[in-house]
Structure formats: structure tokens, C-alpha cells
Amino acid sequence: DVKVTQSSRYLVKRTGEKVFLECVQDMDHENMFWYRQDPGLGLRLIYFSYDVKMKEKGDIPEGYSVSREKKERFSLILESASTNQTSMYLCASSRQPGQGYSPLHFGNGTRLTVT
Amino acid sequence: GQQLNQSPQSMFIQEGEDVSMNCTSSSIFNTWLWYKQDPGEGPVLLIALYKAGELTSNGRLTAQFGITRKDSFLNISASIPSDVGIYFCAGQLYKAAGNKLTFGGGTRVLVKP
Numbered sequence: 102d103v104k105v106t107q108s109s110r111y112l113v114k115r116t117g118e119k120v121f122l123e124c125v126q127d128m129d130h131e132n133m134f135w136y137r138q139d140p141g142l143g144l145r146l147i148y149f150s151y152d153v154k155m156k157e158k159g160d161i162p163e164g165y166s167v168s169r170e171k172k173e174r175f176s177l178i179l180e181s182a183s184t185n186q187t188s189m190y191l192c193a194s195s196r197q198p199g200q201g202y203s204p205l206h207f208g209n210g211t212r213l214t215v216t
Numbered sequence: 217g218q219q220l221n222q223s224p225q226s227m228f229i230q231e232g233e234d235v236s237m238n239c240t241s242s243s244i245f246n247t248w249l250w251y252k253q254d255p256g257e258g259p260v261l262l263i264a265l266y267k268a269g270e271l272t273s274n275g276r277l278t279a280q281f282g283i284t285r286k287d288s289f290l291n292i293s294a295s296i297p298s299d300v301g302i303y304f305c306a307g308q309l310y311k312a313a314g315n316k317l318t319f320g321g322g323t324r325v326l327v328k329p
Contacts (some may be wrong), residue, residue: 105258134316136319140322141225141321141322142321143220143222143304143319143320143321143322144259144304144306144319145319146316146317146318149316159316191258191259193258202247202249202264202266202308204249204261204264205251205259205261205317206258207257207258207259207260208258209256209257209258210256210257210258
């Protein structure tokens with residue numbers, strides 16, 4: 102079974118702090134993603150990566166950056182946390198599809214509160 | 217960016233009822249997907265649809281890929297308490313870079329008190 106592990110379930114940080122959210126997958130997947138989940142807005146893509154050291158902006162990258170130094174690990178960084186970044190953050194991974202669709206495998210999420 | 221409108225936003229189910237939810241888009245997709253998120257967990261794929269008009273079942277779940285490629289619905293027959301959760305539709309364009317998906321806002325399914 103694919104396992105996507107997010108290092109923290111809950112985090113509380115202060116405005117202006119630098120925040121690191123870590124994600125590790127154990128299935129040698131090429132693709133990794135960071136989403137944020139807010140009620141009524143669904144899942145919105147922040148950044149994704151399709152290879153080590155490669156990154157692409159998603160739909161809402163402002164205020165975030167990412168790092169992928171190793172294939173299994175994808176980190177989301179909030180350079181200076183703000184209250185509007187209070188949210189549930191979901192990491193996901195998938196293999197690079199040959200034909201058809203390759204499912205996303207999600208972690209259990211990190212609920213971040215910025216005060 | 218692309219928008220997926222999912223409705224209803226929430227619904228109450230009574231055990232044994234059939235329920236339905238749908239998703240519409242302003243743009244076409246080549247793949248439609250339905251995910252379910254249980255409380256405290258990440259979403260899990262329920263059904264994937266690859267062709268316009270396709271109707272696919274997974275147990276008590278049935279989903280269809282609309283003919284126009286701009287919509288999809290999900291039916292749950294004979295609901296049971298463990299159907300509670302948040303259901304998300306998602307669309308993907310053919311060979312979208314990095315397997316990117318666009319998600320709907322979610323339908324929260326709750327049990328009638």
C-alpha cells in the first residue's frame with residue numbers, strides 16, 4: 102500500500118514565522134503535490150513537482166515555496182506565515198502515468214493555525 | 217483558472233436512501249474522478265471515468281462522464297452510515313503536466329439526526 106506521511110497533524114504558528122510542512126512518500130512516485138483545503142473551496146493546488154529539484158506553480162502559489170531535494174520528500178514552506186494561511190494542507194503523490202490516469206495518494210493532512 | 221461547480225454543498229442522508237451529487241465545468245476535461253474524504257483522513261479515489269458518456273460502478277456507487285465532457289454525476293444507492301464524508305469531483309486534461317487535477321468544492325454528506 103502507498104503511504105504518504107505528513108510530519109504533523111496539527112500545527113499552531115505565529116504570524117511572521119517561517120513554517121515548514123514535510124511530506125514523505127514510500128512508493129517511488131515521480132509526482133508530488135501540495136494542496137490546501139478550505140470549506141466550500143475544495144482542494145486548491147499550491148505547487149507540484151514531477152521530478153527531483155523540479156517544481157511548478159499551481160493555482161495559488163503566492164506566499165508559499167517548495168523544496169524537493171530527494172524523490173521521496175516534498176516540503177512546503179511558508180516564508181512568513183499569515184492568518185489567511187490558516188488551513189488544512191494535504192500532500193499527495195502519484196506515479197507518472199503511461200496511459201490513462203494515475204491516482205493521487207493523499208496524506209492525512211496537516212491542520213495549520215496561524216495566530 | 218478552471219472552475220468546477222459541485223452541488224449540493226451538503227446533504228443529509230437517511231439509511232437506505234439513494235443520493236446524487238454532480239459537478240459542472242466551464243471547460244472540458246478528458247478524465248473525471250470522484251474522491252471521498254473520511255473525517256481525519258486524506259481523500260481516496262472512488263471512481264475514474266475516461267470517456268464521454270461512460271457509466272461506471274463501484275459497489276453502490278455509480279458515476280457518469282457527461283457527453284459534453286463538462287459534467288459528471290455520482291450516485292450512491294442504499295446509503296449506509298459509513299457513506300458520511302466529503303465527496304470531491306475532479307477533472308484532468310489530457311496529459312496535464314504532472315498529472316494535475318482541478319477539484320470541485322466538495323459535497324459534505326451527513327446523517328439525518
